[in-house]
Amino acid sequence: MNIDQTTKIITSRPQSFLDIGIIEGGEKKLIHRKYDASNGNWKKLIADVFTDFGVPSVFIDIYAPNGSSFKLVRSVTLNNDGSYLQQQPQFPMAGLGAAPTQIPDHFTAYVLREKDEKIREREDRILELKDQHKLDQDTIRELREKNWELEKAAKFMQKEFELQRAEENLQRENDRKGSLEGIAETVMANDKLMDIAHALIMSKIQQQPQQVEASGMTALDSDPSISEGKKQIIREIAEWLKMQHDATASKIYAIFNQLAMNPKTIDKLINDFSNEPVQKANNH
Numbered sequence: 001m002n003i004d005q006t007t008k009i010i011t012s013r014p015q016s017f018l019d020i021g022i023i024e025g026g027e028k029k030l031i032h033r034k035y036d037a038s039n040g041n042w043k044k045l046i047a048d049v050f051t052d053f054g055v056p057s058v059f060i061d062i063y064a065p066n067g068s069s070f071k072l073v074r075s076v077t078l079n080n081d082g083s084y085l086q087q088q089p090q091f092p093m094a095g096l097g098a099a100p101t102q103i104p105d106h107f108t109a110y111v112l113r114e115k116d117e118k119i120r121e122r123e124d125r126i127l128e129l130k131d132q133h134k135l136d137q138d139t140i141r142e143l144r145e146k147n148w149e150l151e152k153a154a155k156f157m158q159k160e161f162e163l164q165r166a167e168e169n170l171q172r173e174n175d176r177k178g179s180l181e182g183i184a185e186t187v188m189a190n191d192k193l194m195d196i197a198h199a200l201i202m203s204k205i206q207q208q209p210q211q212v213e214a215s216g217m218t219a220l221d222s223d224p225s226i227s228e229g230k231k232q233i234i235r236e237i238a239e240w241l242k243m244q245h246d247a248t249a250s251k252i253y254a255i256f257n258q259l260a261m262n263p264k265t266i267d268k269l270i271n272d273f274s275n276e277p278v279q280k281a282n283n284h
Contacts, residue, residue, distance in 0.1 A: 001076045003043065007114075009074060010037050010062060017070055018042055019061040022053050034063065034070065043111050046078060056080050175272075 010016045020032040020042070031049055035042055049058050057079045063070035220231055241249055259266055 001078060003046075003078065006060065006076050006078060007043075009076065010042070013062075013064060013073070015065055016073070017063040017065070019063070020045055020049060021059055022049060022055045023057070023059060028059060040115075050080050 010018070016037040017034045018032065018037055019030055020035060021028055021030040023029070031053075032045055035045065046058055046060070049055070057077050059075065059077050061075045062073045064073050065071075220226065220234060226234075241252065244252065259269075
């Protein structure tokens with residue numbers, strides 16, 4: 001296996017620990033035990049083993065952390081293809097002026113190139129994260145502005161709804177007070193007025209029909225100031241009123257008193273009663 005393949009195996013894991021050594025007499029001889037590959041010098045250790053021991057191959061046992069111990073992930077063997085040898089500089093012998101021969105360190109160049117690539121990748125990733133952070137901040141700001149607009153619109157609609165409901169309640173209350181029911185409630189709430197109305201009604205309805213006809217109705221027929229149409233209305237009301245209970249008659253009389261004091265209410269009541277059949281038809 002070559003160094004590139006070994007590097008992919010080691011760097012594919014979040015954390016790797018290496019046992020590095022040589023094989024002598026068919027047995028493994030450990031040189032470096034549980035070396036943390038994240039330190040970044042493991043390739044130099046391999047090159048040193050090749051140089052120091054002059055062996056054709058080096059074994060690497062790759063371990064992963066497993067609680068308080070380690071778990072063997074894979075074992076690989078690197079063969080010496082000449083690129084792992086680090087030649088020591090040759091100094092001139094005494095009395096000779098020859099300059100030392102420098103041999104390029106291909107392994108060191110590979111490591112440096114690989115580090116440069118990782119640095120560039122991290123720099124690109126940092127720029128990418130910064131751009132994403134800016135986009136996220138812009139999105140958060142837009143969402144806050146939209147949320148503020150929605151809250152403001154919701155408050156305005158709630159206030160408008162409350163005002164509309166209050167206006168409708170006030171209108172219904174005014175309509176009710178101007179209706180026959182409202183007038184009856186006003187009269188019935190006044191104890192003195194009810195007592196007077198009851199006494200007057202009782203004094204009228206307790207008369208014998210003959211007495212009414214002999215006195216009131218006879219006088220009505222002989223009164224030239226009253227039209228025949230109005231006389232007929234009075235007769236029909238009197239006949240209908242005689243058939244009502246005492247309590248009902250008292251309420252009706254009290255309503256008539258209120259209508260007499262508020263003539264404008266009569267037209268409104270007539271209009272309401274005229275429209276009531278239409279409204280009921282629309283509701284159905």
